[in-house]
Every structure is written in C-alpha cells, then in structure tokens.
Amino acid sequence: MRxxxxxxxxxxxxxxxxxxxxxxxxxxIRSKIKGFFPQPQPPQFIxxxxxxxxxxxxxxxxxxxxxKTVDIIVKPIGPTTxxxxxxxxxxxLGIYGPLGKPLVPSGKKFLLLAGGSGIAPIAHYITALRxxxxxxxxxxxxxxxxxxxxxxxxxxQSIGAEVTTVxxxxxxxxxxxxDVYRGEDKEEYDAIISSGPxxxxxxxxxxxxxxxxDRLYIVFETHVKCGLGVCGSCVIPGTSLLLCVDGxxxxxxxxxKVMR
Amino acid sequence: MSSRTSKVSTALEAVxxxxxxxxxxxxxxxxxxxxxGGILRLIESGVSAVVTKTLTPEPREGYLPxxxxxxxxxxxxxxxxANPGIDAVNELVRTIHGHGLPAIVSIGGRxxxxxxxxxxxxxxxxADALELNMSCPHTPGYGVDASKTIEAVKNIVSGVKSxxxxxxxxxxGYSRLLLREAxxxxxxxADALxxxxxxxxxxxxxxxxxxxxxxxxxGLSGKCIxxxxxxxxxxVYREYQCEIVGVGGVQDWxxxxxLIEAGAKALQIATAFYTKGYGIVHEILAGLTGFLEEINxxxxxxxxxxxxxx
Ligand SMILES: Cc1cc2nc3c(=O)[nH]c(=O)nc-3n(C[C@H](O)[C@H](O)[C@H](O)COP(=O)(O)OP(=O)(O)OC[C@H]3O[C@@H](n4cnc5c(N)ncnc54)[C@H](O)[C@@H]3O)c2cc1C
Ligand SMILES: Cc1cc2nc3c(=O)[nH]c(=O)nc-3n(C[C@H](O)[C@H](O)[C@H](O)COP(=O)(O)O)c2cc1C
Ligand code: FES
Numbered sequence: 001m002r003x004x005x006x007x008x009x010x011x012x013x014x015x016x017x018x019x020x021x022x023x024x025x026x027x028x029i030r031s032k033i034k035g036f037f038p039q040p041q042p043p044q045f046i047x048x049x050x051x052x053x054x055x056x057x058x059x060x061x062x063x064x065x066x067x068k069t070v071d072i073i074v075k076p077i078g079p080t081t082x083x084x085x086x087x088x089x090x091x092x093l094g095i096y097g098p099l100g101k102p103l104v105p106s107g108k109k110f111l112l113l114a115g116g117s118g119i120a121p122i123a124h125y126i127t128a129l130r131x132x133x134x135x136x137x138x139x140x141x142x143x144x145x146x147x148x149x150x151x152x153x154x155x156x157q158s159i160g161a162e163v164t165t166v167x168x169x170x171x172x173x174x175x176x177x178x179d180v181y182r183g184e185d186k187e188e189y190d191a192i193i194s195s196g197p198x199x200x201x202x203x204x205x206x207x208x209x210x211x212x213x214d215r216l217y218i219v220f221e222t223h224v225k226c227g228l229g230v231c232g233s234c235v236i237p238g239t240s241l242l243l244c245v246d247g248x249x250x251x252x253x254x255x256x257k258v259m260r
Numbered sequence: 261m262s263s264r265t266s267k268v269s270t271a272l273e274a275v276x277x278x279x280x281x282x283x284x285x286x287x288x289x290x291x292x293x294x295x296x297g298g299i300l301r302l303i304e305s306g307v308s309a310v311v312t313k314t315l316t317p318e319p320r321e322g323y324l325p326x327x328x329x330x331x332x333x334x335x336x337x338x339x340x341x342a343n344p345g346i347d348a349v350n351e352l353v354r355t356i357h358g359h360g361l362p363a364i365v366s367i368g369g370r371x372x373x374x375x376x377x378x379x380x381x382x383x384x385x386x387a388d389a390l391e392l393n394m395s396c397p398h399t400p401g402y403g404v405d406a407s408k409t410i411e412a413v414k415n416i417v418s419g420v421k422s423x424x425x426x427x428x429x430x431x432x433g434y435s436r437l438l439l440r441e442a443x444x445x446x447x448x449x450a451d452a453l454x455x456x457x458x459x460x461x462x463x464x465x466x467x468x469x470x471x472x473x474x475x476x477x478x479g480l481s482g483k484c485i486x487x488x489x490x491x492x493x494x495x496v497y498r499e500y501q502c503e504i505v506g507v508g509g510v511q512d513w514x515x516x517x518x519l520i521e522a523g524a525k526a527l528q529i530a531t532a533f534y535t536k537g538y539g540i541v542h543e544i545l546a547g548l549t550g551f552l553e554e555i556n557x558x559x560x561x562x563x564x565x566x567x568x569x570x
Contacts, residue, residue: 009330010330011329011330011331011463011472013465013466013467013468015467034467047325047326049325049326049465049472051465051468051470052470054324054325054326054474055324055325055326055474056325092465092467092468094326094465094468094472096326096329096330225322225325225327225339225342226325226327226328226337226339227328228328228330228335228534229292229533229534229538230290230291230292230328230335230337230530230531230533230534231292231294231327231328231339231342232292232293232294232295232297232298232313233342235295235297235298235301236297237297238297239297239300240297240298240300240301240304241297241301242297242298242301245538
C-alpha cells in the first residue's frame with residue numbers, strides 16, 4: 001500500500017516480540033508493527049515512545065515489510081534506554097516515523113564504520129545496500145571492550161557483511177575503529193559510511209583523503225525532540241541544517257564546519 | 261538569495277500595522293524561531309518576516325518528548341513553550357535584521373507585569389512588532405491562562421501599549437469568547453490581531469490506553485483547523501474590520517487565499533513547513549501570483565475581505 005500523504009510520517013503502536021542481548025551494552029529489540037508504518041530507508045530513525053518515560057530518537061536497525069516488524073538496537077545510557085534494555089516480550093511501545101532523509105549511496109563496495117550504538121543504522125544499511133548479495137560490504141565495528149562487542153559482530157555477519165571487530169583486547173584488532181580505518185585502502189570503496197560518536201567521525205573525516213571526501217557519509221547525532229523539523233532543537237551548530245529533516249546522515253562536505 | 265525570491269512581484273506586497281512586507285507569508289511563532297540556525301533556515305525558505313518563538317521571562321525547557329504527534333496533514337503539539345528566554349532576543353533580532361527582514365518578536369508572560377517587562381526588552385532589541393501570545397493552550401500560567409478573562413486581555417494589551425511605540429499584534433485562539441477578546445484587545449490599542457493559535461486536542465494510544473503527549477493534551481494545528489481559522493478571521497473582520505494576520509492550516513495558495521478573502525492582510529505558517537517541507541513559501545507565492553493573473557487582479561490587497569462583499 002502506498003500512502004500519498006506528505007510527508008509519509010505515521011504514528012503506530014508496536015509490540016515487543018523479542019529482546020535479544022547482543023553484548024554487554026547492546027540490545028536488539030524486534031517488535032511487531034500494529035498499525036501502518038511506511039517502508040523506511042537508512043539511516044532513517046523513529047521517535048520511540050516508552051509510555052511512562054520519554055520519547056527518544058532511535059535508528060531503525062531493521063524492517064521487515066512482510067512480517068511487519070521493526071528492529072532497534074539500544075545501548076542503555078540513561079533512564080529511558082535502561083528501561084528499554086530490560087523490556088519484556090509483549091510490551092507496547094509507540095513510534096512515529098520514518099524520520100529524516102534516506103541517504104543510500106550507489107556502488108558495489110562499501111566500507112561501513114560503526115562505533116557503539118552507531119551499529120544500529122549500519123545494520124539497516126547492510127540490508128538496504130544488499131550486502132552479501134549483489135554487493136560487498138565490510139564493517140569495522142568498535143567498542144571499548146570485548147564484552148561490549150559480544151555477539152554483535154556475529155549478528156552483523158549473519159545479515160551479510162564481512163566484519164572486523166576492534167577493542168582494547170581480545171577482538172580482531174586492538175585499538176580503535178580509526179586505527180583500522182587509517183590502514184584501509186580507501187580507493188577500494190565506492191562509499192564510506194561512518195556511524196559513531198562525533199569524536200570518531202571527526203577522526204574518520206581527518207583521515208580521509210580530500211579526493212575521497214565526496215564519497216564519505218557521516219551519520220550524526222544532535223538533540224532531537226520533535227523529529228519533524230519544527231522545534232529547532234536538532235540544528236547542526238553553525239549551520240541552518242536540521243538533523244531530523246536533512247540528516248541524520250550527511251555527505252561529509254556538507255558538515256565540514258563541525259567535522260574540523 | 262535565490263532568484264525565485266527576488267522575482268516576487270510588487271503585486272504580493274502586504275502592509276500590516278505599518279510594516280511593509282514584500283509578500284504576505286511569514287512563519288508562525290513556534291516553528292524554528294528560537295535559535296540562530298533555525299532562523300537562518302526560515303530566512304532561506306523565503307518568508308517575508310520572521311516571527312520568533314514565544315519568549316518568556318526565563319528560559320524554559322518545555323515538556324519532555326513526545327512533544328508532537330504527526331496526524332497526516334495535521335499535528336498535535338505540547339512543546340510547553342520551550343524557549344531561550346527573553347535575554348536571547350537581541351541575538352535573534354540581530355540575525356533577522358542582518359538579512360534585511362522585519363523581526364516580529366512573540367512574547368509570553370503570566371500577567372500584565374511580565375508582558376510589559378518582556379515588551380520593553382523586545383523593543384530595546386529593535387523588534388519591528390510585538391506579538392503577544394495570549395493563546396497557547398497547553399502551558400499552565402501562560403497563553404490562555406494568562407488571558408483568562410476579558411479584563412486580563414485588556415490589562416495586558418493596555419499595559420504593553422503604555423510602554424512601547426512598537427506595533428502590537430495580539431495573538432488569539434478560537435473560543436466562544438473570541439469576538440469579545442478581539443474587541444477588548446482592539447479597544448486597548450492592539451494594532452493587529454493574529455488569528456488563530458492551535459486548538460486543544462488529545463490523542464490516545466489504544467493499546468497502552470495512555471494519552472501519547474507527555475502533557476497528555478496539546479494543540480491541534482494544520483489542515484484540520486483551517487476552516488476554524490477561516491471562520492475566526494471572517495467573524496472578527498466582520499465585526500471590527502481590523503488588521504488581521506491569518507494563521508491556521510495554510511498549506512497551498514488556495515488555503516492562503518481563503519484566509520485573505522476572509523479578511524487577513526498577511527499570513528503565517530507553522531505546520532505546513534513540516535507537512536509540505538521548506539519549499540512551501542515559494543510554492544504558495546508562485547500559486548498566488550498565478551491566481552492573481554487568472555482572475556485578473558492587480559494585487560493581493562484587492563482580495564482582502566472579499567468574502568464580505570454583499
Ligand atoms: C537520530 C538519532 C538516532 C539514535 N539512534 C540510537 C540507536 O539506534 N541506539 C541507541 O542506543 N541510541 C541511539 N540514539 C541516542 C539515544 O537517543 C539516546 O541515547 C537517548 O535519547 C538517551 O535517553 P535516556 O533517557 O536513556 O538517557 P538520558 O539520561 O536522557 O540521556 C543520556 C545522554 O543521551 C543524550 N540524549 C538524551 N536525549 C537525547 C535526544 N533526544 N537526542 C539526542 N541525544 C539525547 C543526552 O545528551 C545525554 O548525553 C540516537 C540519537 C539520535 C539523535
Ligand atoms: C510545534 C508548534 C509550536 C508552537 N509554538 C507556538 C508558540 O510558541 N507561540 C505561539 O503563539 N504559537 C505557537 N504555535 C502555534 C502556531 O503559531 C500556529 O498558530 C498554529 O500552529 C496554527 O497554524 P498552522 O496550522 O499553520 O500550524 C505552535 C505550533 C506548533 C505546531
Ligand atoms: S528535533 Fe525538532 S526540529 Fe529537529
């Protein structure tokens with residue numbers, strides 16, 4: 001069913017089907033969509049309402065049009081995300097979206113850099129870029145410790161990407177995502193997507209050759225409140241860009257000001 | 261500046277309380293006008309004046325999300341007057357003036373004394389007009405609460421008028437008291453009325469059985485309230501033939517013209533920036549120009565109040 005209302009943003013209840021712990025800090029929550037929700041594209045996100053708590057922005061980590069399910073990957077850092085990390089099957093939540101602008105680069109070979117909960121939009125990219133099918137994707141996934149990586153690497157592998165994990169000890173590589181990135185031959189890839197803490201993306205930007213910058217995309221975060229482009233809280237500092245309308249991913253050149 | 265903006269013909273010029281606007285379309289208070297980046301975004305969209313977010317004496321965080329619910333071509337919101345406080349007014353006005361546009365500063369106090377103090381600061385900052393928010397429906401103490409009685413409306417407006425020479429616009433919402441409030445505001449010296457604010461509403465999630473907004477209820481806006489806005493502008497214009505800025509569900513040239521024919525000299529838009537995107541201002545201006553040509557009208561002012569012709 002195509003919905004022609006513009007924009008195509010809807011509220012629906014969802015019901016938790018499964019809450020699977022991927023690592024010490026990452027929880028994959030799959031939920032049944034109880035109403036209408038349009039097909040999202042990465043790196044679109046939702047406002048996820050936890051009744052009794054807040055609504056918070058969450059990347060869509062997966063979407064199944066046939067089963068009518070939506071996945072999120074949550075890292076508990078405050079009251080709402082902690083509540084979510086412990087949520088049980090059958091609980092009801094509310095979502096509205098898809099929010100933000102689809103940004104799916106063209107090409108055959110992709111390098112996807114993920115730090116912490118930045119892995120969520122990357123999971124969605126893996127399906128949208130048809131990784132492991134027509135296209136090749138390599139994911140470099142980093143966190144501080146091996147426990148934080150947990151089984152998330154296996155999960156990412158299972159949906160179609162080749163994965164290198166990075167942490168302080170016991171992962172494929174010791175160090176940070178940026179350490180691995182520096183050693184990569186950027187020329188090999190049609191596009192590079194960076195999704196992680198701002199400090200990580202800044203370093204990625206710094207270590208990208210100038211001529212490759214127009215193939216670098218950065219999934220950014222600011223403080224999202226409405227998600228609809230009306231409240232102004234998500235403005236990218238020093239610009240007139242709204243993360244919730246123009247983002248959350250940007251061609252690196254568009255946000256050079258905040259990357260420097 | 262885009263070439264489309266500069267092509268706006270003089271046929272679209274509007275004047276409200278002596279302020280000359282290159283065309284009738286402004287943003288409505290509450291859409292992006294609370295920080296520099298947001299104001300720049302509004303200016304890029306081509307508005308003829310920028311209306312700030314309602315500024316209160318102190319900064320306000322507002323309610324926790326959810327503060328908005330998308331409802332097709334409409335929206336329900338209870339932002340809770342989140343704003344940087346009146347002390348941000350200098351920077352906001354400077355940004356707006358830096359781009360050569362009039363700055364309409366929306367202010368919201370809890371009583372006449374606060375409104376007066378806010379008005380003084382806004383005038384000092386160089387506001388081209390003050391818009392008194394007497395109609396926010398969801399923030400205790402402010403908006404409809406501050407102007408609960410006809411007496412309060414009168415006191416606030418005459419208080420503000422007594423300390424400022426800047427034009428005063430009074431923003432009201434629809435209620436059964438609208439005509440009386442409008443009359444009170446005008447007799448206290450209001451230079452123009454801004455009609456209408458959002459209308460109270462609630463959305464309940466049927467599975468959880470909870471109202472979705474953190475504040476439980478909020479204000480409805482967008483296409484759903486357009487006929488109410490047209491009615492409100494029509495009734496007030498019929499009674500007072502005053503200067504009116506029409507707001508509520510403007511989302512294309514047709515909805516814009518309806519409010520003008522009901523009696524509005526200029527228009528404001530909030531929700532359509534979301535439902536139609538930031539190209540909305542240019543789209544409406546192109547539509548208005550086409551309509552004037554189609555009906556052979558020289559300028560938009562010919563249409564003001566057309567619906568009242570006998
Ligand atoms: C577009 C976008 C996509 C996101 N996707 C994910 C995801 O897939 N998985 C994930 O685990 N996290 C994601 N986040 C971050 C997530 O929204 C925050 O972790 C969450 O809001 C924290 O809420 P809390 O109540 O648990 O913690 P709080 O105690 O409220 O906040 C803890 C920290 O999170 C920041 N924060 C709080 N509210 C927001 C907000 N509304 N927007 C941005 N930052 C906020 C605060 O500044 C603070 O540093 C995303 C954020 C954005 C903007
Ligand atoms: C998210 C949001 C925030 C608003 N904040 C304010 C505000 O601070 N002050 C005010 O006077 N009106 C506020 N309004 C009301 C609008 O200015 C306008 O009167 C109303 O939305 C109807 O216009 P629309 O149908 O074009 O949205 C707000 C509306 C919305 C949707
Ligand atoms: S979060 Fe409100 S404008 Fe982006």
